[in-house]
Structures are given as C-alpha cells and as structure tokens.
Amino acid sequence: xxxxxxxxxxxxxxxxxxxxxxxxxxxxxxxxxxxxxxxxxxxxxxxxxxxxxxxxxxxxxxxxxxxxxxxxxxxxxxxxxxxxxxxxxxxxxxxxxxxxxxxxxxxxxxxxxxxxxxxxxxxxxxxxxxxxxxxxxxxxxxxxxxxxxxxxxxxxxxxxxxxxxxxxxxxxxxxxxxxxxxxxxxxxxxxxxxxxxxxxxxxxxxxxxxxxxxxxxxxxxxxxxxxxxxxxxxxxxxxxxxxxxxxxxxxxxxxxxxxxxxxxxxxxxxxxxxxxxxxxxxxxxxxxxxxxxxxxxxxxxxxxxxxxxxxxxxxxxxxxxxxxxxxx
Amino acid sequence: xxxxxxxxxxxxxxxxxxxxxxxxxxxxxxxxxxxxxxxxxxxxxxxxxxxxxxxxxxxxxxxxxxxxxxxxxxxxxxxxxxxxxxxxxxxxxxxxxxxxxxxxxxxxxxxxxxxxxxxxxxxxxxxxxxxxxxxxxxxxxxxxxxxxxxxxxxxxxxxxxxxxxxxxxxxxxxxxxxxxxxxxxxxxxxxxxxxxxxxxxxxxxxxxxxxxxxxxxxxxxxxxxxxxxxxxxxxxxxxxxxxxxxxxxxxxxxxxxxxxxxxxxxxxxxxxxxxxxxxxxxxxxxxxxxxxxxxxxxxxxxxxxxxxxxxxxxxxxxxxxxxxxxxx
Numbered sequence: 071x072x073x074x075x076x077x078x079x080x081x082x083x084x085x086x087x088x089x090x091x092x093x094x095x096x097x098x099x100x101x102x103x104x105x106x107x108x109x110x111x112x113x114x115x116x117x118x119x120x121x122x123x124x125x126x127x128x129x130x131x132x133x134x135x136x137x138x139x140x141x142x143x144x145x146x147x148x149x150x151x152x153x154x155x156x157x158x159x160x161x162x163x164x165x166x167x168x169x170x171x172x173x174x175x176x177x178x179x180x181x182x183x184x185x186x187x188x189x190x191x192x193x194x195x196x197x198x199x200x201x202x203x204x205x206x207x208x209x210x211x212x213x214x215x216x217x218x219x220x221x222x223x224x225x226x227x228x229x230x231x232x233x234x235x236x237x238x239x240x241x242x243x244x245x246x247x248x249x250x251x252x253x254x255x256x257x258x259x260x261x262x263x264x265x266x267x268x269x270x271x272x273x274x275x276x277x278x279x280x281x282x283x284x285x286x287x288x289x290x291x292x293x294x295x296x297x298x299x300x301x302x303x304x305x306x307x308x309x310x311x312x313x314x315x316x317x318x319x320x321x322x323x324x325x326x327x328x329x330x331x332x333x334x335x336x337x338x339x340x341x342x343x344x345x346x347x348x349x350x351x352x353x354x355x356x357x358x359x360x361x362x363x364x365x366x367x368x369x370x371x372x373x374x375x376x377x378x379x380x381x382x383x384x385x386x387x388x389x390x391x392x393x394x395x396x397x398x
Numbered sequence: 399x400x401x402x403x404x405x406x407x408x409x410x411x412x413x414x415x416x417x418x419x420x421x422x423x424x425x426x427x428x429x430x431x432x433x434x435x436x437x438x439x440x441x442x443x444x445x446x447x448x449x450x451x452x453x454x455x456x457x458x459x460x461x462x463x464x465x466x467x468x469x470x471x472x473x474x475x476x477x478x479x480x481x482x483x484x485x486x487x488x489x490x491x492x493x494x495x496x497x498x499x500x501x502x503x504x505x506x507x508x509x510x511x512x513x514x515x516x517x518x519x520x521x522x523x524x525x526x527x528x529x530x531x532x533x534x535x536x537x538x539x540x541x542x543x544x545x546x547x548x549x550x551x552x553x554x555x556x557x558x559x560x561x562x563x564x565x566x567x568x569x570x571x572x573x574x575x576x577x578x579x580x581x582x583x584x585x586x587x588x589x590x591x592x593x594x595x596x597x598x599x600x601x602x603x604x605x606x607x608x609x610x611x612x613x614x615x616x617x618x619x620x621x622x623x624x625x626x627x628x629x630x631x632x633x634x635x636x637x638x639x640x641x642x643x644x645x646x647x648x649x650x651x652x653x654x655x656x657x658x659x660x661x662x663x664x665x666x667x668x669x670x671x672x673x674x675x676x677x678x679x680x681x682x683x684x685x686x687x688x689x690x691x692x693x694x695x696x697x698x699x700x701x702x703x704x705x706x707x708x709x710x711x712x713x714x715x716x717x718x719x720x721x722x723x724x725x726x
Contacts (some may be wrong), residue, residue, distance in 0.1 A: 084616035094503025095512075096521065098592065101585045102527045104540050112541075141636055211426070220432045224437040225713065229439075230639065230707035231700055232646025234673045238696040239440045241680060262440075264431060270713035288685075295422030309468045316529075323531025325432045326648035329677050350649075357537050357653060365541065372537045379529050385594075387522060 090248075106376065113373020115237045116366045120179050126347075127178030128337035129361045151176060177367040181369060182338045182347040189340065190253050190332060190348055193320045194260030198317065203263065206272025213277070215291040229266035235260040235326030245331060253346040255331035263324060271313025275306040312386045319382040323375055325350040349375055399498065409544040448694035451477060459694045465659050465680070467688045475684075477691035481659050483698075485576060485669035489646040489651065492580025492665070492699040495639055497588050497644075498637050502626075504588070505595025510621050522592065527563065528589035534655035538580045540574075544654065547581070549575030551668050560664075567664040568635070574656035582650050587640035598632030598717055599625060635713030642706040646699055673701050 205225070209218050235261045244255040280303050287297030299323075303310070333345040334355060349371050356368035412699015451459050455477055469475050504524065508517055548570060556568035602625050610624040626633070656668020657678055672676075672695050683689040 080616055080619070086620040087622070091503040091507035091511060093505045094500045096529070097500055098504050098524060098585075098588050099520070102523055104542070105534065108542050109534060109537055156620065177630075185438050192669060194556040199584040201429050201432045204426050205433050208426035208430035212423075215628070218430075221433055222709075224434045226707055226711055227437050227704055228433065230642055232648065232673055234646065234648040234676055235440065235444075235696055235700045235703075238676060239443055242693065262436065265436070269433065293419045293422075298422070312722050319529065320531075323533065325531070325533040326652075326673070326677055328681055333681065350531060353533050353537055356648060357533075357540050367513065368537055369541070372534045375531050376534055379531065380526070383526055385528050 101224065104382075108371070109372050112369045113161045113376065116370030118176075118179075121176070121183055121367070121370050123180060124179035124182070125338055126184040127365055129177065130327075152353065170242065174365040175364070176370070178367070180352055180367060181345075181347060181375070183349040183352040185251070185340075186270055186332070186347040186375065187322050187336055187349040188348060189342075190328070191318055193254065193257035193259060194264055194321050194344070195259040195314065195318055197211075197257060198268055199314065201312075202268025202317070203272050205265070205269040206276060206310075207298060208321055209273040210276035210296060225266045225269050228262065229270070232322050232326075234326040236260075237330035237346050240327065241330045248343075249347045250343065251331060251333035252343045253332050254342045256328050256346070257342075257350070258290070259327035259331045260321040260324060263297060263327065265322050266289035267317040268342045271316065272306075272310050275309030275313065278303060278309065279305045302390060308389055312389055315382050315386060317377050322378055323350055325354050329354070411442065412474060424527065429550045439619050440696075444693055444697040444700060448697050451690035451694045455691070457600040459691050459717060460698055465675075467684050475687065477688070479672065479675065479695050480692070482659050482670050482672045482675040482695065483582075484661065485655060486645055486671040486673070486699075488576050488665070488669070489579040489583060489655065490641060491604055492577060493583035493587060493644040494641050496581060496584035497591060497640060499589035500584075501588050501595055501636075501640070502633065505599055505636075506621055508592070508596040509599035510625065511617070518682070521596070524589045524592055527585070528593070533653075535582055535586055535650045538708055539578065539650060543582065544573045547578055552577070556666055564663045565665050570666045571595040571668075573666075574654055574665075575666045576655065576669050579651050579655040579671075582666075582674065583644045583647055586647060586650060587643050590643055591603050591636045593639040594636035594714070596632050598629040598714070600685075601632070601717065602628045614629070615720070622693060629717055631713045634716035635710040635717070638706045638710035638713070642703040642710070645706070646673055646703050648677050673698075680681060686722055 089132050165176075205221060209221060212218055239262070240255050240259040243252055244258060248255075283301055283305060284297060287301045292300070328348050328351050332348060332351070334344045334351045335347040339346055343369065351372035353375065356364040359365060361370070420617055448459075455462065458478050459480075461480050462476065463480050464478050466473075466476050494660055495496060508521055508524075512520065548565050552570040552573055552575075553568075555566055556570050560567040564629045595615060605634050606624050607620050610620040615623065651671045652674035655671055655674060657670045657674060658668040660667075661670070676699075680689065680692045683692060
C-alpha cells in the first residue's frame with residue numbers, strides 16, 4: 071500500500087535531482103557564453119587600424135588629433151593641456167575647460183602592448199623550455215624513481231601557487247637588486263609559471279608513446295638516450311608543441327606577476343632591462359581608467375587576449391583529436 | 399649502411415653512443431632538479447625577505463588590525479594585514495559555497511547523465527572557461543557584471559534586508575565588494591572543480607553502478623549512494639584545489655573587491671584581499687619594513703596554497719590508488 075507512493079516520491083526525487091544537474095551545467099555555460107560574447111562583441115567594436123598600429127595617446131591630445139589640428143601643447147608634459155581649449159586659444163584664468171576628455175572616443179592603440187607581450191612571453195618561454203622539456207623527459211623515462219615523485223610534486227606546487235607569488239619572488243631577486251623594473255624580470259616570473267605546464271604536458275605526451283616503440287628501439291640495441299631522442303620524442307613532438315602553445319597562452323594572459331616586475335610603459339621599447347608595456351597590463355590599467363575611451367581600449371586588449379587563448383585551445387583540441395584518431 | 403654501423407658498435411661497446419646514457423641521465427636529472435630547487439628557493443627567498451617584518455611584529459603581520467604604512471604624528475607605521483586576510487577568506491568562502499554544489503552537479507552531469515554527443519563539446523567549453531586569463535574576468539566583471547548585479551541584487555536586497563541582517567547591510571555604493579568578487583571567483587574556479595570531479599567520477603568501477611541498479615535503485619540513487627561516496631575523497635580534493643585557486647587569485651579580486659582597508663560586516667562593502675594588497679602596494683612600498691610586511695603576506699599565501707595542494711594531491715592520489723586496487 072505504501073509502495074506506489076514511495077515509488078512515486080523516489081521517481082520525483084530522481085527527476086528533480088537529475089534536472090538540477092542540468093541546471094548546474096547551464097549555470098556554468100551561461101557566464102562562459104556571456105563573457106566570450108561580451109568580449110567578442112564589445113572588443114571587436116574597439117578594433118581599428120589605429121588600435122593595432124598606434125601606441126598610447128593621452129586623452130587630451132585625442133580631441134586635437136581627431137579634429138585634425140595639431141596638439142597645442144607639449145606631448146611630453148603630462149600637465150600640459152589641462153584646461154586648455156583645443157582650438158589653441160590661450161586659456162582664460164578660472165574658465166572651465168572646453169575640451170571634454172570624458173566624451174572622447176578611443177584614441178591611440180596597443181601596438182606597444184602587443185610587442186611587449188610577445189617579447190616578454192617569448193623570452194619567458196625560451197627560459198622555461200629547456201627546464202620544462204628535460205624535466206618532462208626525466209619524469210617519463212625514469213618515472214618509477216622516488217626522486218621523480220618529488221619533482222612531480224614540486225611541479226604541482228609551482229602550478230598551484232598563486233601567480234602573484236612568482237612576481238614577488240622575482241621582485242625580491244631582480245627588481246630590488248637592480249633597482250629597476252625590467253622586461254627580463256617579467257620573463258623570469260613567467261618562466262616560473264610556464265615550467266610546470268611544459269613539464270607536465272611533455273611528461274604526459276611521452277607517456278602516451280606506446281611501450282612497444284621503446285621496446286623495439288631497445289631490441290635494436292639503442293641506448294636509452296638515443297631511443298629517446300630519435301624515436302620517442304619525434305613520436306610525441308606534436309603533443310609537446312601543444313604543451314608549449316598552451317604555456318605561451320597562459321603566460322601571455324598573466325597580469326599579476328607583471329605588475330610587480332615589468333610595470334608597464336606607454337611607448338614601444340625593445341630594451342629588455344627597462345620597463346615594458348604588455349597587453350594584460352594595459353587591459354588592467356585601462357579598466358581602472360576614468361576615461362571611457364581608454365575603457366574601450368581595455369575591451370580591445372581583452373579581445374586580443376581572448377582570441378589568443380581561444381585560437382590556441384581550439385588548435386590544440388583539433389591537433390590532439392587528429393592524433394587520437396590516428397593512433398586508433 | 400651508415401645506420402647499421404652504430405648498431406654493431408653498441409654491442410662491442412666501443413662507440414661513444416654507448417656512453418651517452420650517463421650524460422643523458424645527469425642532464426635530465428639536473429634540469430629536473432631545477433624545478434625542485436626553484437620551489438625551495440622561492441620559499442627561502444620569501445622567508446628571508448620577510449624576516450624584518452616578522453621580527454618587528456611576529457604574527458601580528460597577518461592578524462593585526464591596523465595597516466598604516468606611513469609614519470604620522472599619531473604613531474609609527476604598523477602592519478597588520480588582518481583586513482586583507484579576512485577579505486581573502488570571506489571572498490573565497492563565498493566562491494566555494496557557490497561553486498562547490500554547482501561543480502558537483504556539472505561533474506555528475508558530465509560523467510553520468512550527459513549523452514555522449516554533448517559530453518565532448520560541453521567538457522571543452524568548461525575547460526575553456528579555465529583557460530580564460532583572469533584579467534578578462536576582471537574587465538568583464540567591472541564593466542558588465544558589477545553594474546548588473548548591483549541593480550538586480552545588491553541594491554534591492556540591502557534595502558529590503560539590510561536593517562535586519564548585518565552582513566547584507568548597505569550602503570551599496572559602486573557595487574564593488576566581497577560578494578561580487580566571490581561570485582566572479584566562483585565562476586573562475588567552477589571549471590577546475592568540475593573537470594576534476596568528472597575525472598574522479600569516471601574512475602568509479604561499473605560494478606558499483608550495476609549492483610545498485612540491480613537492486614532497483616533509480617539513476618539518482620545510484621549516483622548519490624554508490625558513485626559519489628566512492629569518490630568522495632577525490633571530490634574533496636578537487637574542491638581544495640579550487641579553493642587554493644580562489645585564495646591566490648589576484649587580478650579579478652584587485653579589480654572587483656574595491657581595495658579598502660576598512661573592516662565592514664557587510665558582504666556588499668568593499669574590502670581587500672591578501673593578493674590584491676600585495677599587487678597594489680609592493681611596487682609603491684614606502685619603506686623596507688613595508689616591503690617586508692607585504693612579502694610576509696605573499697609568503698603566507700604561498701604556504702596556504704602549498705598546504706591545500708599537498709592535501710588535495712594526497713586525496714586524489716589516494717582515490718587513484720584505491721580505484722586501481724578495486725579494479726584488479
């Protein structure tokens with residue numbers, strides 16, 4: 071007598087809970103779509119030729135530049151032009167400024183940020199590659215050693231520790247010692263963050279190489295190092311490249327360590343021992359900026375970063391799927 | 399012929415190739431050791447650099463109430479980062495309270511209920527969420543989510559309930575605060591927890607499900623009573639990793655929490671987190687004591703995430719081993 075009621079209740083609970091897992095998944099997908107959607111639409115509207123070809127322009131100059139008139143004040147003086155009418159007439163004492171910097175659209179671009187990000191992240195990757203790849207080879211070829219567990223754990227510690235910690239360490243080591251923020255310091259901080267990614271992907275990819283290939287090489291009399299370099303690494307190369315690309319994408323998006331190490335800059339610079347601009351730093355600074363024009367630039371910078379991450383991830387996905395299909 | 403040549407010489411032991419293994423091993427071990435050395439060096443450097451503040455204030459650096467970097471007529475500078483520590487704990491608490499049930503739901507859906515056709519693209523989408531740079535969450539949060547949330551939730555709730563429940567009290571000014579930060583952090587750690595949960599649920603042997611279904615359980619009862627308890631340790635480990643990420647997150651918190659040193663009981667009020675305190679003040683530090691106090695905060699952050707990672711890895715490793723044993 072009680073059974074049908076009980077059964078109905080259980081069925082009800084079953085459906086409610088299964089439904090709620092669908093709702094939970096929806097809750098995760100909605101913000102993702104919202105974030106990607108906003109960044110792609112608002113970010114794309116911020117793009118222009120100037121966005122990719124120009125560097126920072128102060129909002130005051132902006133008015134003058136868009137009007138087609140020459141700026142009436144020294145561009146290197148940050149206090150020049152405050153309260154100065156843009157038509158070049160002399161400022162009247164006490165008069166309200168006629169140039170409304172808050173109404174201007176985006177001016178200038180982020181070329182300096184793009185170049186800076188490429189240099190800083192590229193250098194960081196260059197530092198991280200030998201350590202990451204050889205540590206990965208060690209973990210895969212001598213995987214059962216006790217020391218390998220230790221290395222693996224340290225890798226997890228590195229990848230789990232907050233990115234700001236890497237910035238703090240390099241700040242202590244490099245910035246305080248040299249009394250200067252520098253691009254090379256930023257590269258070193260990014261190196262700390264990229265090493266675990268390169269190491270773990272290299273290890274995973276080398277482990278995916280079938281044991282039979284190792285045995286075949288060994289059967290022909292090849293020593294471990296020879297078979298590793300001529301048989302196993304070539305077989306796993308696409309996967310390792312994947313890991314390197316992911317590390318680059320992660321490094322290019324890191325902001326916190328760069329605040330403490332490269333500081334940022336408003337001009338294109340290739341001096342590795344001086345502060346340098348970087349795309350995520352620009353996105354951060356322009357977001358905090360009171361000028362709507364610079365906020366638009368922040369969306370543009372976010373768009374470029376997002377496209378980088380999306381493209382890398384989709385490329386990696388396509389590459390690994392083809393590999394998985396081929397090996398089957 | 400040329401290829402054959404070394405093969406013969408390996409066996410008679412005269413070739414250089416044969417002695418390649420020792421340098422290969424030494425080389426990989428040395429570069430792998432760089433990872434280990436890096437972790438210990440990071441800890442040591444921060445420990446040494448934080449010495450000055452620890453000697454001056456002891457535990458008060460973390461738990462003192464007053465953070466006054468500048469000497470005034472009223473007294474010497476004091477460094478007590480409790481407002482930041484409290485902000486970190488509160489925002490991460492909000493994040494984990496929101497993210498944990500949702501991520502569990504997503505994990506269950508992806509591992510147990512989702513049709514296989516949907517599973518791959520959904521997993522990819524969820525993992526993409528993890529790859530988006532944190533500064534983009536910050537930009538999106540500042541320009542889109544904060545105004546939206548402020549209008550839809552913060553303002554009405556604080557006017558309606560603020561008088562009765564102190565932690566929902568107003569006034570809500572710009573909308574930046576602990577609650578908003580917690581929600582964005584929840585979005586950021588969701589994919590980490592969800593994908594790990596999915597992985598440990600997939601490790602549960604099918605006998606576990608079949609036995610439960612055979613005695614007449616519904617799908618949900620099977621999942622909740624036989625599958626989830628089996629991988630409980632792994633799920634808790636996943637949540638600890640997510641918590642570690644929330645505690646150390648810098649950019650989204652810096653942009654969204656409002657960076658105020660004042661302790662307020664309301665979740666809508668601006669606060670600050672340990673990571674954003676370091677990011678905001680380290681490059682502008684006024685004295686070596688100030689610098690040292692900030693490094694202590696970073697060191698504590700490193701320590702906490704290290705402990706969380708260690709615990710989580712142990713739990714996940716324990717599940718992995720248990721599963722393997724169960725299968726054989």
